[in-house]
Amino acid sequence: MATNNVLLRGRGITRRWGGLVAVDRVSIELERGSVHAVIGTNGAGKSTLVNILSGELAASAGQVELLGKDVTAWPQPRRARAGLGRSYQRSTIYPSFSVFENCRLAAQARTQKPWHWWQDAQRCSISTAAAQVATHRAGLADLLDRPAGLLSHGEKRQLEIAMCLATEPQVLLLDEPLAGMGAEETERMLALLADLRSGHAILLVEHDMDAVFRIADRITVMVNGAVIASDTPEAVRANPEVQAAYLGGHDGEP
Amino acid sequence: MTLATFLIQCLNALQYGLLLFLVASGLTLIFGIMGVINLAHGSFYMIGAYMAYALAPFVGATFGGGFFATLAVGLLLAVLFGYLLEWAFFSFLYEREHLQQVLMTYGLILVFEELRSLTVGDDVHGVAPPPLLAGTLPLGELMTYPVYRLFISGVCLALALGMYFVFTRTRLGMMIRAGSTNREMVQSLGIDIKFLYRVVFAAGVAIAVLAGMVAAPVSSVYPGMGSTVLIICFVVVVIGGIGSIRGALLASLLIGIVDTFGKVFLPQAAGVLVYVLMALILLWKPDGLFKAG
Amino acid sequence: MDKPKLLFVALAFGVLALWPLVAGNYGIDLVTKIMIYAVFALSLELLVGGTGLVCFGQAAFFGVGAYATVLLSPTDAAASVLWLLPACVLLAALYALAVGALSVRTRGVYFIMVTLAFAQMAYYVVHDTPLGGGTDGIYLNARPLLGSWLDLGKPLPLYCFTLACLAGVFGGLALLLRSRLGRALAGIRVNEQRMRATGFSTYPYKLAAFTVSGAIAGLAGFLFAVKDGLVNPELMSWHLSGAVLIMIILGGLGHLRGALIGAFAFALLQELFKSEAIFGAFAKHWLLGLGLTIIASVALLPRGLVGVPAQLRERLLGKRGTLRGTARAGDGHE
Numbered sequence: 091m092a093t094n095n096v097l098l099r100g101r102g103i104t105r106r107w108g109g110l111v112a113v114d115r116v117s118i119e120l121e122r123g124s125v126h127a128v129i130g131t132n133g134a135g136k137s138t139l140v141n142i143l144s145g146e147l148a149a150s151a152g153q154v155e156l157l158g159k160d161v162t163a164w165p166q167p168r169r170a171r172a173g174l175g176r177s178y179q180r181s182t183i184y185p186s187f188s189v190f191e192n193c194r195l196a197a198q199a200r201t202q203k204p205w206h207w208w209q210d211a212q213r214c215s216i217s218t219a220a221a222q223v224a225t226h227r228a229g230l231a232d233l234l235d236r237p238a239g240l241l242s243h244g245e246k247r248q249l250e251i252a253m254c255l256a257t258e259p260q261v262l263l264l265d266e267p268l269a270g271m272g273a274e275e276t277e278r279m280l281a282l283l284a285d286l287r288s289g290h291a292i293l294l295v296e297h298d299m300d301a302v303f304r305i306a307d308r309i310t311v312m313v314n315g316a317v318i319a320s321d322t323p324e325a326v327r328a329n330p331e332v333q334a335a336y337l338g339g340h341d342g343e344p
Numbered sequence: 345m346t347l348a349t350f351l352i353q354c355l356n357a358l359q360y361g362l363l364l365f366l367v368a369s370g371l372t373l374i375f376g377i378m379g380v381i382n383l384a385h386g387s388f389y390m391i392g393a394y395m396a397y398a399l400a401p402f403v404g405a406t407f408g409g410g411f412f413a414t415l416a417v418g419l420l421l422a423v424l425f426g427y428l429l430e431w432a433f434f435s436f437l438y439e440r441e442h443l444q445q446v447l448m449t450y451g452l453i454l455v456f457e458e459l460r461s462l463t464v465g466d467d468v469h470g471v472a473p474p475p476l477l478a479g480t481l482p483l484g485e486l487m488t489y490p491v492y493r494l495f496i497s498g499v500c501l502a503l504a505l506g507m508y509f510v511f512t513r514t515r516l517g518m519m520i521r522a523g524s525t526n527r528e529m530v531q532s533l534g535i536d537i538k539f540l541y542r543v544v545f546a547a548g549v550a551i552a553v554l555a556g557m558v559a560a561p562v563s564s565v566y567p568g569m570g571s572t573v574l575i576i577c578f579v580v581v582v583i584g585g586i587g588s589i590r591g592a593l594l595a596s597l598l599i600g601i602v603d604t605f606g607k608v609f610l611p612q613a614a615g616v617l618v619y620v621l622m623a624l625i626l627l628w629k630p631d632g633l634f635k636a637g
Numbered sequence: 638m639d640k641p642k643l644l645f646v647a648l649a650f651g652v653l654a655l656w657p658l659v660a661g662n663y664g665i666d667l668v669t670k671i672m673i674y675a676v677f678a679l680s681l682e683l684l685v686g687g688t689g690l691v692c693f694g695q696a697a698f699f700g701v702g703a704y705a706t707v708l709l710s711p712t713d714a715a716a717s718v719l720w721l722l723p724a725c726v727l728l729a730a731l732y733a734l735a736v737g738a739l740s741v742r743t744r745g746v747y748f749i750m751v752t753l754a755f756a757q758m759a760y761y762v763v764h765d766t767p768l769g770g771g772t773d774g775i776y777l778n779a780r781p782l783l784g785s786w787l788d789l790g791k792p793l794p795l796y797c798f799t800l801a802c803l804a805g806v807f808g809g810l811a812l813l814l815r816s817r818l819g820r821a822l823a824g825i826r827v828n829e830q831r832m833r834a835t836g837f838s839t840y841p842y843k844l845a846a847f848t849v850s851g852a853i854a855g856l857a858g859f860l861f862a863v864k865d866g867l868v869n870p871e872l873m874s875w876h877l878s879g880a881v882l883i884m885i886i887l888g889g890l891g892h893l894r895g896a897l898i899g900a901f902a903f904a905l906l907q908e909l910f911k912s913e914a915i916f917g918a919f920a921k922h923w924l925l926g927l928g929l930t931i932i933a934s935v936a937l938l939p940r941g942l943v944g945v946p947a948q949l950r951e952r953l954l955g956k957r958g959t960l961r962g963t964a965r966a967g968d969g970h971e
Contacts, residue, residue: 166833167837168836176834198821199832204817207812211817253835442749444935448931448932448936461922571875579750
């Protein structure tokens with residue numbers, strides 16, 4: 091593994107809430123061109139870990155490295171500008187804006203120029219072009235004028251990803267993108283993720299085991315804040331500890 | 345400044361601080377439990393003070409009672425008033441945005457002020473403390489301290505401890521705390537949340553009214569007193585940290601000290617000093633002294 | 638801005654421009670006052686409707702602008718608008734910058750309380766200390782001049798100057814709100830978390846909005862001081878902060894023309910409730926009528942007066958009459 095292929099690295103990340111240890115010395119690496127899934131039961135610390143990697147939450151101990159730089163002290167917006175994108179478990183969109191404007195505003199983060207207060211934002215070629223690309227890639231080309239609040243649940247999840255893509259990040263932290271999706275929508279999303287794989291390092295927190303084992307190149311299993319296994323899907327499936335703690339002790343069938 | 349005068353000012357600061365804490369507690373109670381920011385809370389304080397003035401002759405004539413009887417009647421009226429007000433007005437505010445709550449309760453302030461003006465007028469009044477408490481206690485060889493001010497501190501302290509006890513040690517307190525974090529859950533447990541909120545609101549009103557009644561002999565009764573106390577309560581919450589009772593107590597006492605000693609040493613700047621204190625604390629701790637808890 | 642709204646705004650400014658031709662001195666004076674309120678309301682609209690920051694202390698910046706006008710003007714001669722106006726606006730902006738730096742880190746109810754408290758601080762400075770001249774206030778002896786020919790001490794030049802300021806502020810804000818800066822502020826209002834996740838540092842944006850808003854309020858304060866010739870601590874009273882907040886809610890939040898409509902509606906309501914001809918002895922207690930109106934308008938007109946046509950349409954046609962399946966790229970702040 092060439093080190094310059096590791097786009098995001100978490101080292102010994104720990105988070106304590108008073109006496110409770112929510113994340114216990116977790117180390118994780120995200121490589122370009124791979125999907126790294128993080129699975130675990132509710133309360134295992136997955137969301138906390140993602141919040142620490144994204145910069146919304148400070149770690150009690152440990153470091154976060156983004157593209158080779160130590161970003162542990164960086165706030166979230168700074169990490170986002172450096173190439174870290176994030177989608178949320180609950181769709182965090184702008185409901186009153188159109189789908190297109192959602193993505194355009196996201197893309198504007200790259201070209202903010204707030205001092206040009208007289209220029210029409212819609213004429214900003216950079217953000218509008220990026221929004222076009224992102225919406226098309228996420229399959230929202232027919233819905234550009236729809237107010238985002240009126241989208242179906244699956245479409246909102248697509249928009250969530252599109253907004254992530256609009257900032258042209260190198261690392262994607264995706265928190266349960268498949269939550270609440272039907273079979274067809276799941277297929278579409280998985281196809282999109284497979285398409286995004288090359289060129290990005292993707293962290294995927296998910297509960298849908300079928301999807302995880304299909305798409306992930308690497309799986310990290312968390313229980314009670316600690317990592318109990320981090321390996322290829324086959325190895326994780328066969329791991330007796332994982333089977334006992336999470337997969338229900340069966341013969342590896344999720 | 346001699347030791348005796350210093351002690352007097354300390355006791356004054358304590359009394360003012362505890363009174364503030366009481367009023368601020370009512371405000372924080374209603375906001376913390378029901379999520380309603382009530383600008384009219386200061387008006388309840390004002391109503392209490394005017395009740396102490398206006399009810400006294402009526403209570404004296406009808407029941408032959410004095411100060412304490414007036415207090416009791418006023419408290420009863422306050423609870424009734426709070427109960428009705430919640431039912432008629434505040435219950436509609438729970439689901440609304442803060443901005444709407446701010447504006448509607450601001451409109452309520454104007455209504456209360458004008459109703460007071462229409463019924464009792466705009467004059468400033470004094471209220472005499474009850475003969476029982478009108479005396480003074482010796483302090484050192486030369487100075488004395490009014491018993492009534494000690495009474496105020498005592499009442500506020502007792503009420504604060506009482507509230508603490510109710511919240512942490514009784515079933516009612518438990519239900520209230522549960523209702524503030526998870527309304528639906530409490531309802532599904534069969535507890536009538538509407539009634540609970542009504543009770544809490546009436547209690548908040550009663551606390552503010554009582555504070556006004558008790559403070560009247562010391563602060564006198566004047567039209568702007570509601571606004572004044574409301575804004576200082578806001579400063580208490582800002583300094584103390586939103587949702588923190590500990591913070592509110594510490595902030596109230598700090599404000600008491602700054603205001604009391606400020607009036608002694610820098611009478612011209614006295615009004616501003618409290619806000620300077622607030623600015624300094626915000627510089628140091630943007631969210632106030634304590635987080636919620 | 639789409640056609641009907643553009644038409645409305647053009648019409649409104651046209652009427653304002655022609656008003657002096659038909660109105661007497663009282664009418665000119667009244668509308669000058671209303672236009673000053675409108676500039677004040679626009680400043681708050683930027684903060685509340687544009688950025689989602691509910692400020693309950695806007696009167697402080699208005700007051701700073703007003704007091705600066707009087708304190709900076711020489712006692713014997715008329716000052717020139719060319720330096721006096723920018724100076725007053727700058728001072729108001731500086732106070733806004735200082736208050737904003739401390740307040741903007743907070744949010745929600747806390748922010749409302751902090752802004753109110755800082756405005757009260759300014760109030761006490763002018764009320765208690767010799768700087769402000771106490772409760773009586775200070776007089777402006779000579780109104781400023783623009784060049785040597787426009788004497789703002791006369792009602793008609795002042796009217797025209799105020800109208801120009803109003804048009805300038807309105808136009809400027811219209812441009813600003815559709816610019817990248819304005820869209821970023823709208824994003825902060827709608828979903829600040831997403832803004833941060835995308836890479837916007839939201840603190841500088843909010844502080845910028847707060848400062849610009851304070852500057853515009855300072856401009857309104859300048860105009861007020863020039864018009865009235867007298868400043869007193871009531872200009873920083875929290876009741877004035879409340880009044881300007883009511884204006885933009887009454888008019889309709891999220892729309893620049895709402896600030897205009899709200900300022901007019903509020904001023905007219907004030908005149909109505911204060912009118913002894915209609916209310917007789919009750920005119921003294923006009924705040925009662927105002928308070929009830931505030932409660933009623935918040936309860937019954939959630940979108941303000943601007944939203945009344947749409948509300949009527951919904952009532953008459955049912956919801957399908959208004960639900961359009963498309964939204965313009967902008968969230969429609971116009």
